[in-house]
Amino acid sequence: MPDPEFTFRSDVTVELVKHTASDSDVVFAARVSTLGEQAEEMNQCRDIRTGLTARDSGLINYLMRDQHGSPFEHNSMTFFVEAPIFVFREFMRHRVGFSYNEESGRYRTLQPVFYVPGPDRKLGQFGPASKYTLVEGTEEQHQTKTACMEHSYKVAYAMYQEMLIDGIAREVARAVLPVGLFSSMYVTCNARSLMNFLTLRTTHPQAKVPSFPQREIEMVAEQMETAWAALMPVTHETFNANGRVAP
Amino acid sequence: MPDPEFTFRSDVTVELVKHTASDSDVVFAARVSTLGEQAEEMNQCRDIRTGLTARDSGLINYLMRDQHGSPFEHNSMTFFVEAPIFVFREFMRHRVGFSYNEESGRYRTLQPVFYVPGPDRKLGQFGPASKYTLVEGTEEQHQTKTACMEHSYKVAYAMYQEMLIDGIAREVARAVLPVGLFSSMYVTCNARSLMNFLTLRTTHPQAKVPSFPQREIEMVAEQMETAWAALMPVTHETFNANGRVAP
Amino acid sequence: MPDPEFTFRSDVTVELVKHTASDSDVVFAARVSTLGEQAEEMNQCRDIRTGLTARDSGLINYLMRDQHGSPFEHNSMTFFVEAPIFVFREFMRHRVGFSYNEESGRYRTLQPVFYVPGPDRKLGQFGPASKYTLVEGTEEQHQTKTACMEHSYKVAYAMYQEMLIDGIAREVARAVLPVGLFSSMYVTCNARSLMNFLTLRTTHPQAKVPSFPQREIEMVAEQMETAWAALMPVTHETFNANGRVAP
């Protein structure tokens, strides 16, 4: 086995692979309950970007505000995500409205791509364990972090390789690999399950309920949010305007 | 209020409204675990209809046979369905991988469209309650059924209207409406949740596990299956070939 | 078949059949993340009713306020419920954290027990369909309601019986039965899924988000809430104190 080429990343990858998702999906699903009213809509002005009337947008706002969640489920987005295992561990706690397929360490040899936080990552921890605050790391802390991580990652991967060379099963050898190793997955969700995820996994000035996501999953969440906001701009704006409480 | 125009239907409506669903979605999701192998695929012959190689089809068969369900979730189909309430009551017992929005009897006046089984519906019941068999109805039974249903439906709807005219709330007045009344809904699912539904809600010569769906929900299921089979033909064939056991 | 004895009910039945649910379950599940801290708890005063320390109660409050929902799932309550079909139709829209088994109109002859709202049920509807208000019914409206319902129910049940006598299958004959017919079910949930249900299916002065449940499902929800509050009093108080927003 040749010497591995280590990659140390401080970013994550999020690609929208496929989707069927638009603001009008929400409107149609909600209107099934009040079908008679649709006729009146014919002559209304429609927003050129979204195809919605002012009344449509008002309906979306009403659904969000009063927590009628089901009309936000009739759409679908599939993302390809590359991130460290510790991010996927948090991600997969989301059970409802999420489908996952992840790279398997049983069926392939995992590649030496590892997470090392970048210079803008807050490193220092203060206060009690259950309510800690993060602060900018010192120059010295950043050096320690990079040195410790790279060293540990390299030793772990060398031991992984040594076991593989010796004919030991991948599923056994992988036990030494760190949760900072990058993995990849396809994840499919809908606007409702995504909003739930965003409520918990982002911080945002408009959020009514505070949340304290780890920065790395927030980096994934922010990219998913950007992709979603482009597909369903009215729903996204309404989510913000209503305090980012998932309906 | 004018005299209502009653509609008696013996059929159901199923329309595929939107979707993102193809056999190749299954392959991509499954391959994320064994990414290295994809390169070899480049030169393979591809089926002109599905774009799949023979190896892709083999992969789908393996996933179905060994019950690896998650790769079948990264797709989405939204249907508009019109059927009697008793069908929706059974339908909505499917909780996982299904999203629903149904017409509401609280927010609109329900229309007088009712279900009366057609001449090919088996009417007669024999045997113990828990393992009954259905047989063709006699001419006389069909007459009884049509007469009893139409009479009952008409009385119920007249009472509904009388209460509405008297200013009684829709949500109260609807209590008299029968489960044979037609309702409508949007329902969104994926190939995995749909296969689960089909396993329980259709009878089929290739099914390994017997199931005893009521004919009316089977009518809905059959139309959904037809639409799905056109989108994901290889997955559908493989589902049949493996005994219609949902993975 | 003898003349049926009709029962007209204006109430619902909710019985707590079995459970394993206490406030301390929440505390234990939450503490698994911070196991080291438990030792310090040994010498704390404990509430005689709940066995919780002041710090335990504070933890529950923190979980509720900051929307950490999972610790509220490690408990279970099974209820037996009798209510009209239109209530069950709304109930079964709750998919997550709810298990259902309902009486079947395919396997047994349904009994003539029907819902007729009592004198305290608001009957009159005002305003636009999508934002209607209910007001007390007049004496005359109550008479209309009772007369229309009883008449309609009796005709429907007579037609149901006539079809059964003629040998027509139960699953077909039941189409004429109204959504005001009583059904029964077992339903199992946990504190988290129940709080979600209560948020949507009750009105309450402490609720931050308004909801507009139909009165009949609220009657079921209120009885479930009373039973739950006795089992998990601290969780219940905290739910109220935090605006009845399910975590």
Place this chain on the structure above:
Amino acid sequence: MPDPEFTFRSDVTVELVKHTASDSDVVFAARVSTLGEQAEEMNQCRDIRTGLTARDSGLINYLMRDQHGSPFEHNSMTFFVEAPIFVFREFMRHRVGFSYNEESGRYRTLQPVFYVPGPDRKLGQFGPASKYTLVEGTEEQHQTKTACMEHSYKVAYAMYQEMLIDGIAREVARAVLPVGLFSSMYVTCNARSLMNFLTLRTTHPQAKVPSFPQREIEMVAEQMETAWAALMPVTHETFNANGRVAP
């Protein structure tokens, strides 16, 4: 920080913490559909261990065979589990009918307890990556495995400690910790979701559908199965007799 005391384990911990689960729960839930029949049961002989009549057991067998799953959901079991992170990663892919609370590496310092497979763990891997076979490890392979793992684990933990001493946040420092580190969680499920888990996460001579679980999650699954079998012996026997296909 003192030198850590490393613990290397080759076993897992599974404790049944609390439950409400018995075979009769299944029977009651199923019987709600055919309530009239219960009277006849009064004079039947009951099994002294389970309290079930022969007819009750027959009912459970029928439900299992014909894949009627919902009656198996009205029960609850909570387990405390200690196992390596790579086991929890697989475990938490089970989304339906499972509740989790796991120890957090953000809120506490993780302890140096690591997984090293015991001498009976098959170590050698043969065959193509997607259909590999495991064989007994040689003496030399066992030595390599133990040496590589212990070395890698010790370096990783030392680097973790060095970062903590330097004031670097736990949530950052943990990135170097391996998936062979032990974690702990509470997990709550019901008989239906547990059977689904067992179908996929155990190998068994009576299983109709083959499955290929990694040995370490199977070790957890086997202990959960033993605890469950003691609570619901008839359901467990019936699960086996019907090919261990979860209903």
